[in-house]
Amino acid sequence: MKVLSKVAALCALTVLAACSSNDPSNWGNGGPGGSGGAGGPGAAGSVNDPKSPAYFQQAIGDRVLFAVDQSTLSPQAQTTLQGQAAWLAANPDYTATIEGHADEQGTREYNLALGARRANAAREYLISQGVAGNRLKTVSFGKERPIEVCSTEACYTKNRRAVTVLTAGLTG
Numbered sequence: 001m002k003v004l005s006k007v008a009a010l011c012a013l014t015v016l017a018a019c020s021s022n023d024p025s026n027w028g029n030g031g032p033g034g035s036g037g038a039g040g041p042g043a044a045g046s047v048n049d050p051k052s053p054a055y056f057q058q059a060i061g062d063r064v065l066f067a068v069d070q071s072t073l074s075p076q077a078q079t080t081l082q083g084q085a086a087w088l089a090a091n092p093d094y095t096a097t098i099e100g101h102a103d104e105q106g107t108r109e110y111n112l113a114l115g116a117r118r119a120n121a122a123r124e125y126l127i128s129q130g131v132a133g134n135r136l137k138t139v140s141f142g143k144e145r146p147i148e149v150c151s152t153e154a155c156y157t158k159n160r161r162a163v164t165v166l167t168a169g170l171t172g
Contacts, residue, residue, distance in 0.1 A: 053094075053166045056087050063163040064122060068103075068156070071117035073125055081122060084164055085129030098122045099163045100140040103156035104149070108142060115140030122162040 045052020064077035100119030102111035119138035
C-alpha cells in the first residue's frame with residue numbers, strides 16, 4: 001500500500017510540474033517584459049521552429065535596450081531589429097505591437113513620453129527594413145511595467161527597453 005501511495009504522489013507531482021514552468025522558453029511573450037500575444041503560454045510552436053513566436057522571442061530576440069534618457073538605437077539594437085524584420089518578412093501572417101518602457105527614474109509623464117519615443121524608434125527602424133507600417137503598432141508603458149524593481153543600474157538597464165510582441169493575423 002505504501003508503494004501505491006508513493007506512486008500516486010509522484011504522478012501528482014509530475015502533472016503539477018508539467019502545468020507550471022520556470023523555463024523562459026515556455027513563457028513566450030507573456031514572460032517577463034511582454035504582455036502576451038501569439039507567443040504567450042500555450043502558443044503553438046517551439047524555440048526550434050523558425051516560424052514560431054517562441055523562436056522569434058528566444059532565437060532572434062523580442063527586445064532592444066536603450067541608454068539612460070535615450071531613444072537612439074544602438075548597433076546591437078539595430079542588429080536585433082534586422083533579425084525581427086527578416087522574421088516578419090518571412091511570416092506575413094503576424095503583426096506586432098512594440099511596447100516602449102523606461103526605468104523608474106523620472107516622472108510618470110516623462111517616462112511615458114520616453115517609452116513612446118523608444119517604441120517609435122524601433123517601429124521606424126522595422127519600417128526602414130521593409131516591414132509594412134500597417135503591421136506595427138506602438139504603445140508606451142513608461143515605468144509602469146518594470147522587469148525588475150530595485151534602485152540599481154542593473155535593474156534600470158533591463159527596464160530601458162522596447163519589446164516587440166507578436167500577434168497572429170493581419171489587422172487593418
